[in-house]
Amino acid sequence: MSDDHRFKVEFCGLQLSSPLVLLSGCVGFGEEYTRIQGFSNRDVGAICLKGTTLEPRLGNAPHRLAETTDGMLNAIGLQNPGVEAVVQEILPSLDFSQTRFIANVSGSTVEEYREVTRRFDDSPIDAIEINISCPNVKEGGVAFGNDPEMSARVVEACRAVTQKPLITKLSPNQTDIRHNAKRCIEAGSDAFAVINTVMGMAIDVETRQPVLHNNQGGLSGPAIKPIALLKVHEVYQVCKPHKIPIIGQGGIVHTNDAIEFLIAGATAVGIGTGLFYDPLCCQKITRGMAEYLDNTGLSHVNAVTGSLEMHTDATEYT
């Protein structure tokens, strides 16, 4: 565990040893990466487990991945063993002394989100992240997270069945993320993860088919970082008065990426695709952040959070 006190952050009631968080869907159920020598769950403040649904799901047909310029598309399709197996078989095998574990709740209906959350509430999991980017099967398959009212309904349903910290993972695929954040705070969200992947497509020119069997998928990696930074900045404006923290994410690979998210308003920062570039990137980012604090004379990462100095004279000449 990072014992540098400058990295210890409080995140909606959770004490994190580091602001670094491993992101859902990239690190399985928390133990897969620990086979790599030199990798330790102690190096991060929290780990978001793979998206979990009420029943087991097999997920999408392959290909599920496509590399793109500065990033990748994925269409995994929520392959998971179902919440009962996660609680009964996987959680008992996790070492909760090393880091905090966050469940990632997914569903096709509001009721499914509620039931999965209820099951996790009665488990040792430290917090619950709601992945509202899943399609709402009862209302035309549009992702819950694309619409502020649908998002709020999911949050409200989950809030009703748990006292654990509730983190809403916001989608960039919508018109006004600020309005969505507002509605989710009213519905009881304790924190936000910003952003989930941006929907996209890759095409094979020879077959003239999409590379992904699912036709479309979520874009992640450095390609989405500028979008993610702006969204974190926007959501931070909404969250600041309520002291609601954000896990900033989308394309963090190097130290400066992480620091940019902190400056934009994130209290913690998430790493997903960055692990595919370099499975040991967390240690490097941590070292880099320590150097940054040394060089800037800041005493704690908290001092970096939201320290963005906007241009106040940003006008367009006519």
Next chain:
Amino acid sequence: MESEQNPIFEECARVTHHDALAAQQFVLRLSAPECARHAKAGNFLHLQCDPQRALRRPFSIMRCDPAAGWVEVLYKIVGQGSAELAARKSGDMLQCLGPVGNTFRVHENTTHPLLLGGGVGIPPMIFLAETLRGNPGLHPLAILGSEIPFPFPTRPSKILAPDVPKEVIAAMPLLDDWGIASRLTSLQGYPGCFHGYVHELAERWFLNLDHAAQKGVQVFACGPNRMLEAVSEFCRRHALPCQVCLEEYMACAVGGCAGCVVPYRENNRMVAMKRVCVDGPVFNAASIF
């Protein structure tokens, strides 16, 4: 087949040899002591072709020397990643994650391991052949096919393979040197090669074996999916145990992203999506094709 739980190493590997062969094929030797020490036949390396790329590229380990600390892969340029890899020179460093994946398992009652490799599916068969070297109870045969020039000079075999048609004499010299019989196939008319596909020569050989030998055959195959399907079909017809080494697009290569899956069947019913990186790359053919 079992999933693998062995340690995986992230090494900053130095390119020690990089040989360009015919038809944009290359043999790359890396100094990567931990990968070399822990590698088993069937394992692969996840190589960073360029630090700016989100995804690394998986390549089977063809040979390794645990004492000298090197691993070797054979690859063909098919796209940008492999082209970037081809530009690496001796002395260059590159990040290498490995060894990843499970291994081939030779059954106890196997007497005649049949190793089938197609194109850039040849490398894991060479690794497997090396592990079978000098085993007095085994009579392995490797049948390797290619529609582009073979990534090694071919020559008439010094090892008899009585159940293979007489005119098929071309072999891989390295396997010859190891005392392992090999024969080559191609539709390109290369001298001494069988004119046809790998599985066709395999079936001819199998039908010529006596009954006792037939009972001891176990098949191992790696190559394009079309080849693996044909091999699986041949094995099904003769009720032969068969392990295939698969390919799929990969991101993490440690089982974390579920990106590299293949539909997995039991009793003709799809029961699971298995990750090629850690549940494979070696699977029982009957569960896949």
